[in-house]
Amino acid sequence: MPEMIAPTARLHRAWLEAHDEWGPGGHEDGFGLQPSDDVGSADGFVAWVARLADEGDPGKAAAAGGAPCVYRWVVEGDQVLGGIALRHGASAFVEWAGHIGYGIRPSARGRGLATWALGRILGEARELGMDRVLLVCAVDNVASARTIERVGGVLEGVCDTALGPARRYWITVPGLG
Secondary structure (H helix, E strand, C coil): CCEEEECCHHHHHHHHHHHHHCCCCCCCCCCCCCCCCCCCCCCHHHHHHHEEEHCCHHHHHHHHHCEEEEEEEEEECCEEEEEEEECCCCCCHHHHHEEEEEECCCCCCCCHHHHHHHHHHHHHHHHHCEEEEEEEEECHHHHHHHHHHHCCCCEEEEECCCCCEEEEEEEECCCCC
């Protein structure tokens, strides 16, 4: 049975296995991974997990020049299956990438985990007082578009981005909108 947890250094090896499965590239949205993060070493991984925790604190995020972001990992036992990020607050990054980003490792796809995680993170958005959230996905990412639509996403339109054309969806947060 999957669960969503806060990032933890305890799952270093499991996270690296998921990361290796994805292969190189910036397609692990939901993990907050930046090119400068040293996730291969134990100390670097601990520092990265600490940074993710700090980004969830509005005061610390503002001091670092960013909007707050809550990160959760989708895990089953000691296996990391994916990640999801809830960016709350206004920023140019949120306008470009959306309030929520997520990714499920290739071997765990097709099980409904992204839909499940998205539904769960909407509960956290509600707790933060968010009444609607923006999600953005590449035009050719049909699986992500279906996931967003499954949880109530309404297509605003398609726009051009530096990474190519993208769909913009809005979801009314259940219980607030």
